[in-house]
Amino acid sequence: MKKQIIAGFTIALAVVFSGCAGSYTPVKNMAKLDAKFADSAWDGKKIPSTQWCSIFSGDGATPKLMIGNIPQGANAIIMEVNDEGYAPLSKNGGHGKIGFWIKKGSSTAILVPVPGETTENLPKGTFIEAKSQSKGKYATAGYLPPCSGGRNHMYSANIKAVYKAKNDNEESKLLGETYIQFGRY
Secondary structure (H helix, E strand, O other): OHHHHHHHHHHHHHHHHOHHHOOOEEEEEEEEOEEEEOOOOOOOOEOOHHHOOHHHOOOOEOOOEEEEOOOOOOOEEEEEEEEOOOHHHOOOOOOOEEEEEOOOOOOEEEEOOOEOOOOOOOOOOEEEEEOOOOOHHHOOOOOOOOOOOOOOOEEEEEEEEEEOOOOOOOOOEEEEEEEEEEEEO
8 A cells, every 4th residue: 555655646646747747848949839810710809609618608719720930859839828817717728728730840730629628539639738716606627718708808829849758768848839819809
């Protein structure tokens, strides 16, 4: 029993302190990524009505995006979604952080839509880097789609190209980033 507790504690510490936990060291001369919508329903001005959270009768998912100018060495893209109109969820991926594995050496990637309010049956090659920071009836294990109830909040994402460490002997690195507005709801 004692060995199991120590082993569990050691594993927990390894996850917390390793690069695998989602902490990325910025490199010098970070790349400026390009990001644009790859779905005409998204225009950066207004969130499509079907893309709201379920509390407001939506079935939201992240928008399909085309990412360009991905630097060499990146193996993943991290999308940190925020509600700029609600301080507790306005930064650091307040609505969740979604990861997308990319082929090493790729300079472009298509980020497929990832459904909100779940961590199950995610599209192949995607993962939840960090769940939404929402609480109460808004709490979810994954990404929380726009959920302001039509209060005209601006939703946006910080998009980051990273090298996500695959073991404890590597360091996770932030290689490039950009910002995109999803629109208002």
